[in-house]
Amino acid sequence: xxxxxxxxxxxxxxxxxxxxxxxxxxxxxxxxxxxxxxxxxxxxxxxxxxxxxxxxxxxxxxxxxxxxxxxxxxxxxxxxxxxxxxxxxxxxxxxxxxxxxxxxxxxxxxxxxxxxxxxxxxxxxxxxxxxxxxxxxxxxxxxxxxxxxxxxxxxxxxxxxxxxxxxxxxxxxxxxxxxxxxxxxxxxxxxxxxxxxxxxxxxxxxxxxxxxxxxxxxxx
Amino acid sequence: xxxxxxxxxxxxxxxxxxxxxxxxxxxxxxxxxxxxxxxxxxxxxxxxxxxxxxxxxxxxxxxxxxxxxxxxxxxxxxxxxxxxxxxxxxxxxxxxxxxxxxxxx
Numbered sequence: 001x002x003x004x005x006x007x008x009x010x011x012x013x014x015x016x017x018x019x020x021x022x023x024x025x026x027x028x029x030x031x032x033x034x035x036x037x038x039x040x041x042x043x044x045x046x047x048x049x050x051x052x053x054x055x056x057x058x059x060x061x062x063x064x065x066x067x068x069x070x071x072x073x074x075x076x077x078x079x080x081x082x083x084x085x086x087x088x089x090x091x092x093x094x095x096x097x098x099x100x101x102x103x104x105x106x107x108x109x110x111x112x113x114x115x116x117x118x119x120x121x122x123x124x125x126x127x128x129x130x131x132x133x134x135x136x137x138x139x140x141x142x143x144x145x146x147x148x149x150x151x152x153x154x155x156x157x158x159x160x161x162x163x164x165x166x167x168x169x170x171x172x173x174x175x176x177x178x179x180x181x182x183x184x185x186x187x188x189x190x191x192x193x194x195x196x197x198x199x200x201x202x203x204x205x206x207x208x209x210x211x212x213x214x215x216x217x218x219x220x
Numbered sequence: 221x222x223x224x225x226x227x228x229x230x231x232x233x234x235x236x237x238x239x240x241x242x243x244x245x246x247x248x249x250x251x252x253x254x255x256x257x258x259x260x261x262x263x264x265x266x267x268x269x270x271x272x273x274x275x276x277x278x279x280x281x282x283x284x285x286x287x288x289x290x291x292x293x294x295x296x297x298x299x300x301x302x303x304x305x306x307x308x309x310x311x312x313x314x315x316x317x318x319x320x321x322x323x324x325x
Contacts, residue, residue, distance in 0.1 A: 057320075058323075061315075061319055065320070068320070069320045069324065072324060073324055076324070167312070167316060
């Protein structure tokens with residue numbers, strides 16, 4: 001199965017080469033979407049062009065929009081399966097085979113890589129994540145233990161059903177809502193995570209926005 | 221009250237001029253220009269002649285002309301806010317599509 005890894009990045013010029021080295025051990029086709037990084041980081045990311053496909057948004061559109069661009073580029077290159085992961089090095093590339101085994105072995109449409117809740121996860125994030133998981137289960141009938149993990153794999157054929165509109169951090173939850181609403185076959189595997197000091201992920205405000213978006217997806 | 225009326229008239233005349241400027245710059249079409257001019261002229265009329273809208277106050281059981289102006293202003297603000305929201309969403313989507321097309325080219 002022709003598999004692409006799509007990595008949306010914003011100002012991650014420093015960590016990205018290491019992430020790519022790790023991913024290359026498992027998957028050769030990588031698409032980096034530079035979502036309007038500053039000049040210094042953009043030039044660092046552009047230097048990776050000889051190793052991976054680098055695409056650049058001229059202005060910052062948000063993670064969700066960058067993921068869509070990356071996925072559409074992967075499909076244009078003939079991808080049959082796509083793995084989404086973050087570019088800040090918080091995901092272990094060694095978990096890629098686990099995601100792919102689940103995807104192909106159980107013949108399912110999308111596999112969610114869930115971080116171990118409660119271990120190294122900051123408390124606010126842990127509580128927010130749990131709350132959103134329960135909301136997702138209640139509203140859409142699909143319980144994913146880590147709704148905010150950006151590490152996931154899906155078959156390209158499922159993309160029309162999964163396609164999201166959220167330009168920013170609600171994208172992960174919208175994928176879950178779409179998967180549940182379109183009755184896709186879903187799976188979940190545990191993945192490892194490293195939380196960096198300058199972690200830039202979902203904030204409390206993002207969590208509130210995601211919750212209101214969930215209500216919108218359900219009722220509007 | 222005279223002072224407040226004066227401020228309202230100056231503001232309305234200022235906005236009349238601005239509406240005209242936008243029309244001259246072709247940023248407003250004729251219909252938009254006429255609608256905005258009606259709004260500002262209406263404000264001047266109501267401020268100078270508060271009793272001119274007495275029949276509306278009676279019809280809607282509004283006590284004071286000032287209350288009427290505030291109610292109309294709030295209704296207009298809601299309308300304009302809604303329109304801004306829709307336009308902003310539309311522009312966001314168009315911008316995203318444009319940037320994506322340029323990226324994938």
